Amino acid sequence: MPLIIPKDLIVEDVLERENIFTMRDSSAAQQDIRPLNIAIVNLMPKKEETELQLLRMLSNTALQINIDLVRMESYNPENSDLKRLKAFYKTYDDIKNNKYDAMIITGAPIETIAYEKIKYWDELKTIFEFAKENVYSTMFICWSAQAALYHYYNIGHKVSDHKIFGVFEFDKLKDNKIIKGFDDTFLIPTSRHTYVNIEEFEDYPDLEVLASREDTGVSLVTTKDHRFVFNFGHWEYDKDTLHNEYIRDLSQSKKIAPPINYYEDNDPKKDIKIRWRSAGNLFFSNWLNYCVYQETPYAIDTIKGKSVSKFGGSSLKDAGQFAKVKKIIFSKDDRDVIVVSAPGRRFKSDTKITDELISLSEKNKNIIDLKNIMKSLEDDLKTQEIYRELQLEKIKKRFLSIAEDLKLEDFWNEELKFVFDEIKESNSPEFIVSRGEYLNAKLLAKYLDYDFIDAKDIIFFDEHGHVDLEKSSEAIKKIIGENKKAVVPGFYGSNGSGDIVTFSRGGSDYTGSLIAYALDSSVYENWTDVNGIMTSDPKSDPNAKTINKLNYSQLKDIIDNGAEVYQGDAIDPVKSKNITIKILNTNDPENGGTIIKD
Incomplete structure (x- = not known):
């Protein structure tokens, strides 16, 4: 089924090359089905590249999906065409009265900056709160996963001694419907300078860690109801995305090792082997099917x-x-x-205390009745009073x-x-x-x-x-x-x-x-x-x-x-x-x- 996106967002030959089936708003309105409404909050500097990567992942299901692209109004990225952003992207004010089946909030290359010093942090917190009340399931990717854990649970991150960079193999720590059909081990492209240790989640029974390594920290976490999905990796990455990052870092004279487990024989001069695409497609499909489509109410306004x-x-x-x-x-x-x-x-x-109190209430009734009985029953009355005091004391001590x-x-x-x-x-x-x-x-x-x-x-x-x-x-x-x-x-x-x-x-x-x-x-x-x-x-x-x-x-x-x-x-x-x-x-x-x- 198609994605419903604005006309001219992406040129037709690119959509055809990527096998992304789309439909215009006018055509979708004539079909007697309710598409899933998904908002993508795009924080990445290369907006068009990220759009294409995420749309590719979302188009691999039989579901019809309506896409709203969302930008930060409080910050205009230097590498993006502001005219294009205003033409195709909405702001928080544009969506604040909407309900969404799902939302994706991307990462951003600002992970070493304190959250409170980020220019659009207050606006992003507003969107986090919006997602909690108005979105059925939200996926946070890479940096936004760390930012969301900090905002919702006060879980902080640590800065790594070196960039966590490459395609990492993870063991499936437990069964969960969002990784249904996964092998016991699977690969996730990763590119970040910060991490969160698995020990940080011990006091949060509502959070389930599904993938983690000692050298990368956690990579996949969900709430038990799947309303929040924290994805620290980049299954949406293209074949050469990590390569382009590596070349960019070298050109800026940064001390950077080649991305591990990425090039053939780990040699940057050799070819790149894509080994994460099947797991990535299955992950996004599972999220849309099991966590969104099968759970979100048909009347979306009731979220x-x-x-x-x-x-x-x-x-x-x-x-x-x-x-x-x-x-x-x-x-x-x-x-x-x-x-x-x-x-x-x-x-x-x-x-049970209620059984004790029921018994106690019966004794109270007996006591009050006995007070109206003849003097010959005074001994029984005193006995009941003693029992009452003992039972009162028993309950009081509890x-x-x-x-x-x-x-x-x-x-x-x-x-x-x-x-x-x-x-x-x-x-x-x-x-x-x-x-x-x-x-x-x-x-x-x-x-x-x-x-x-x-x-x-x-x-x-x-x-x-x-x-x-x-x-x-x-x-x-x-x-x-x-x-x-x-x-x-x-x-x-x-x-x-x-x-x-x-x-x-x-x-x-x-x-x-x-x-x-x-x-x-x-x-x-x-x-x-x-x-x-x-x-x-x-x-x-x-x-x-x-x-x-x-x-x-x-x-x-x-x-x-x-x-x-x-x-x-x-x-x-x-x-x-x-x-x-x-x-x-x-x-x-x-x-x-x-x-x-x-």
């Missing part, structure tokens, strides 16, 4: 960057789990809204141990320990049971330095005990819109009188679902202690396997058959907007888990 993440009780059962959750949340900038459950079991004989391990003792003394006085005096079972989520959310919010938003202020029940979806959505949009980073307790809301009303068990799923619905999220992450929805109970069946993908109906059937994998009522809000549900494992964040969508 979103915001997400809601829910962590179950098993994910937040102790301070160690809190640390894992913090690492997961901070590994992606768009995990803005966090929904939490009360602490779950720490070991087989342990009990939360206090988390606070102490997280160095939050002062916060505990100032804001949290007094909650138990309210629990002790309350005769509302729903208020008492909800305090597990409330206290856990308070601790996590303080630990993350996020805002705490009480669920009673954003989830509302009507007089019949049903969620008032419209009123709740308005409150969620208003309050969470004012608090970009927030932790919300799951499992409860409030009625018209301001009293706490709880969902059925597993209701934290429903809380997260409502928030994802109100915020028009693209993804609702549901973190627990197993690798997604399994074919059977992994605790009793060692051969249980993860079900990778389901649709909403299949998920409902599994729930209706008795599996406690997800709260049934929580399906409808996300289903109504086709929001993707991901069931993920807090203890194995690199596992893909189960994806649910229609």
Whole structure:
């Protein structure tokens, strides 16, 4: 299928020689298909050469692609025809209201300059942020890959003692759909003076390193959802590109060794052997097919960057789990809204906090009832009070141990320990049971330095005990819109009188679902202690396997058959907007888990 490019961008005989099939805008508009919309932010000094190289790589699929070329408005390169740039290239102001299936941001020969000293750095940061919210998958090439890692993750680069120059062989470190069909080793042309060590990625579970060498640093990294692809090499290079760079460096009296593994017998006087083209074509095809075409929504305007993440009780059962959750949340900038459950079991004989609180609420009710009974029952009343104090102390110690391990003792003394006085005096079972989520959310919010938003202020029940979806959505949009980073307790809301009303068990799923619905999220992450929805109970069946993908109906059937994998009522809000549900494992964040969508 063709590329849709402006007329006269590249002369016809060049397109014919390169076997690049193109179509004009007017012809494409008459076809009843939606082409992929791809923006190419071209930072290279030789604009036309880079255009041709990238268009060649993009034309090797059966997909129809519409191309927008983008330039920096804050910088006019000396080697480019400004009149041509203005004729064929757009600026950020021209595209800022667009949505794109994909974007490519090229490298630039400025890698030894500090990012903040680059003339167009502020404009490029604006485009980085634009890509995060308005582009489904962005590929960063060479220098821009390093710049993007610095911008999004604060991962810095190092300057090499010598130019990393040549065609390098890499081992495939793990399977990934973007390198599907690759041999165990593959070649990547490389030309840069800087590198990033693989050790820099250890604290970022959302990033997967697919290729790396000790002498070159990493060469290929992706986010797990493939929304960002960091490509440190140049699969798009022509046969003589590295040769021309070598001759240019020699003419400028630079100390430069010939590009390694490039010339026959590594002799610059002999012929050049192209050995990277097949891997390069497969890489770009995989990216367009598996990471863009099969994933981006058909209605491109629905591309979103915001997400809601829910962590179950098993994910937040102790301070160690809190640390894992913090690492997961901070590994992606768009995990803005966090929904939490009360602490779950720490070991087989342990009990869930919500079970403890339910039991505690029952004891409270017994205590209040017993106070109205005859004097002959005073002994029983005293016994129940003793048990209540022991259970209150047990629950209090559980939360206090988390606070102490997280160095939050002062916060505990100032804001949290007094909650138990309210629990002790309350005769509302729903208020008492909800305090597990409330206290856990308070601790996590303080630990993350996020805002705490009480669920009673954003989830509302009507007089019949049903969620008032419209009123709740308005409150969620208003309050969470004012608090970009927030932790919300799951499992409860409030009625018209301001009293706490709880969902059925597993209701934290429903809380997260409502928030994802109100915020028009693209993804609702549901973190627990197993690798997604399994074919059977992994605790009793060692051969249980993860079900990778389901649709909403299949998920409902599994729930209706008795599996406690997800709260049934929580399906409808996300289903109504086709929001993707991901069931993920807090203890194995690199596992893909189960994806649910229609």
